[in-house]
Amino acid sequence: MKIAFLVKRFTRSGGKERYVVELAMALKRQGHSIHVYAYKCDHTLLKEITFHRVPLFFTFSSILNTLSFIKETKKKVPKQEYDIIHSHERNYTQEIITLHSLTYCEGLEKYSFLRKIDQKYFSLRSLLYLWLEKRQMKSPWLISVSQEVSRDVEKYYGRSDNIVIIPPGVNTDQFNxxxxxxxxxxxxxxxxxxxxxxxxxxxxxxxxxxxxxxxxxxxxxxxxxxxxxxxxxxxxxxxxxxxxxxxxxxxxxxxxxxxxxxxxxxxxxxxxxxxxxxxxxxxxxxxxxxxxxxxxxxxxxxxxxxxxxxxxxxxxxxxxxxxxxxxxxxxxxxxxxxxxxxxKAYSWKRVGISHEAFYRQILSCKSSV
Structure with missing residues (x-):
């Protein structure tokens, strides 16, 4: 398969980023062609992986930066060239999205009553995040990294169909x-x-x-x-x-x-x-x-x-x-x-195999329509 990954940073600097890097490498070892669309990357990780730079805008605002990433990748990624386009960022223009974090709604629950009202109805930043998250949850296929995330999505958005759980792996060659x-x-x-x-x-x-x-x-x-x-x-x-x-x-x-x-x-x-x-x-x-x-x-x-x-x-x-x-x-x-x-049961190879099976399920569903 020819697979495109969308992630802001293709590095090992954070949990989500490590997940994408290890998954890309696992799928590459399984014989797939991997393309990464990102703002920046660690070029030492690009052996047999193709990098496409995404223009970076609005570094002063996380929500505007995210909306810009969605817009730029939509323009830059030629859908007809890939079997699978898989976003690891908040998105609503791609068919497959991995949820690496709990919902924004869940985060608001930790605020006091008055702060919650302020954030839900009077904060432009929060309103934009909630709008984006609502659209994201309507994506055809979702991958969550844990039962905790899946329960969270069902609680706040009533979504339980076409969502699979694929937890991260661990490099047991490095950590043992x-x-x-x-x-x-x-x-x-x-x-x-x-x-x-x-x-x-x-x-x-x-x-x-x-x-x-x-x-x-x-x-x-x-x-x-x-x-x-x-x-x-x-x-x-x-x-x-x-x-x-x-x-x-x-x-x-x-x-x-x-x-x-x-x-x-x-x-x-x-x-x-x-x-x-x-x-x-x-x-x-x-x-x-x-x-x-x-x-x-x-x-x-x-x-x-x-x-x-x-x-x-x-x-x-x-x-x-x-x-x-x-x-x-x-x-x-x-x-x-x-x-x-x-x-030992949670290798990145297992994560790659699980994704490959899910991708084939999606392609099978699309071909039968």
Whole structure:
């Protein structure tokens, strides 16, 4: 098949972007011709993949930038030349769209009553996002990355037909216990971790939504927290760290080129999100044989059997209890082994095969009309 992907950035810099890159490579290995339409790309990723640059406008506004991307790709992508055109951005002009995030409607639910009224009826930005999302949900075919996303779409838009769930994969050649164990001693030494310190890892850039403030007060005793990512409201979190007296216990790394060294030094991976479409850092941690803690409203929680291959928080108070439980090396090893076994079933090859089957289903439906 000749397949076109639409994504603003063809890089490995974020969860959605990594998904598209790995999917493109998996489908390429399966013998398909892959074309990428994007604002920018990492040219080291373009081996046997064709890149088409999309003109970039309205960098000052996320919604106008998105509407511009829709308009420019509609003009630039010749539909008759491709078997499949697959958008990974908010869109309404393509037949196939992957939903990498929860709905805008879901985000509004977290506001106070007055703020919600203001956003739904008086904010031009919100009105445009809601208009765009409503049109997007009418697309013929949708792919969601988790049950959490599918439930969200059905709740707010009543959509349950022609939508399939294909969760992200993990590169087990890169993330696995053998390779991280080789790096562990050096990584812990470089970060001044002593043998008995418990290293907790938090990976993500939306600190507020991903629940960093829930985690900070639970960093006690011989525990260090490594926060990998470029967070929002950074000043607020630095103040919280100081207020809790954690200046020597919390390391804010910012964006890093190689996150693998942090999985190598870690004992536990935690994602206490308020809402999360999936949570790729958890799957990567599981692939490295690490025990993980997530909230019940993370999409990745669908892969976790509580107290077997991970721990699922139902209340904020659970987090401290689970961190205490995982101070036991025996418990970490028990859960980590099961986590690693689970992760092996979620390769990018499997993701590619699932997409290929879905594409063929769509083409079959179109040819029978």
């Amino acid at each position: 216990p053998v390779s991280t164990n080789k790096l562990r001693d050096q990584a812990r030494k470089e970060n001044n971790l002593n043998k008995n310190e418990l290293a907790v890892l938090f990976v993500g850039s939306a600190f507020q939504r991903k629940g960093l403030e829930r985690l900070l007060p639970e960093i006690k005793g011989d525990t260090r927290l490594f926060v990998v990512g470029k967070g929002d409201k950074l000043v607020k979190y630095k103040r919280l760290i100081k207020a809790y007296g954690l200046e020597k216990k919390v390391v804010l790394t910012g964006m890093v080129k190689d996150v693998k060294q942090y999985y190598a030094l870690a004992d536990i991976v935690v994602l206490p999100s308020r809402s999360e479409a999936f949570g790729m850092s958890i799957l990567e941690g599981m692939a490295c044989g690490l025990p993980v803690i997530v909230t019940k409203n993370c999409g990745v929680a669908d892969l976790i059997e509580h107290n077997k291959n991970g721990l699922i928080m139902k209340e904020d108070s659970d987090l401290g209890n689970y961190l205490h439980l995982l101070r036991s090396k025996k418990e970490r090893l028990r859960i980590g082994i099961h986590a690693g076994t689970t992760a």
